[in-house]
Amino acid sequence: SQKIEQNSEALNIQEGKTATLTCNYTNYSPAYLQWYRQDPGRGPVFLLLIRENEKEKRKERLKVTFDTTLKQSLFHITASQPADSATYLCAPLRSWGKLQFGAGTQVVVTP
């Protein structure tokens, strides 16, 4: 069955540094990969979508890569700020498939 894995340990990072999160998937070949942010007690909020034929996508201080050979996506937050503290979820999708999430990685940015 398809499996989505994200770093289970919280990522503690100093303000201004770059946070890098990993999303690995197995047993399927997604056509797209989405990243979401979730704050405590709230629903996830969409951040970025990257397609299988795109190697990299950027949005403001966010950068996502998608390596279909390694079956991995990396999510970078550059010049991190305390307001970036949240849980980040990845969701690799087949072209016909359902939206299914990894367990998420918590990011804590300290001043």
Added chain:
Amino acid sequence: DTGVSQDPRHKITKRGQNVTFRCDPISEHNRLYWYRQTLGQGPEFLTYFQNEAQLEKSRLLSDRFSAERPKGSFSTLEIQRTEQGDSAMYLCASSEDRDTEAFFGQGTRLTVV
């Protein structure tokens, strides 16, 4: 359009009772998803609809759970004979299509006592 709306926001029920939650998606969104989330975990997929058709239901879901989306608009999720293990946040999301961003509601927090 005010986004995805879920009702109620909170529900406390006694074990063994039935509960029903409602989700109003963004209008004209074809896809509607239901998830369950417990503390420290990512959203766990329950089921999803394309318009009024239920396309998949999680195999982890017992027969006590049922969902409907009549006429492809709002959706309801019913849990029969609730158990303490059903206590969780239930999230609904909608999207225009399969490869577009999903918008989530605020969730319904269920507590079974």
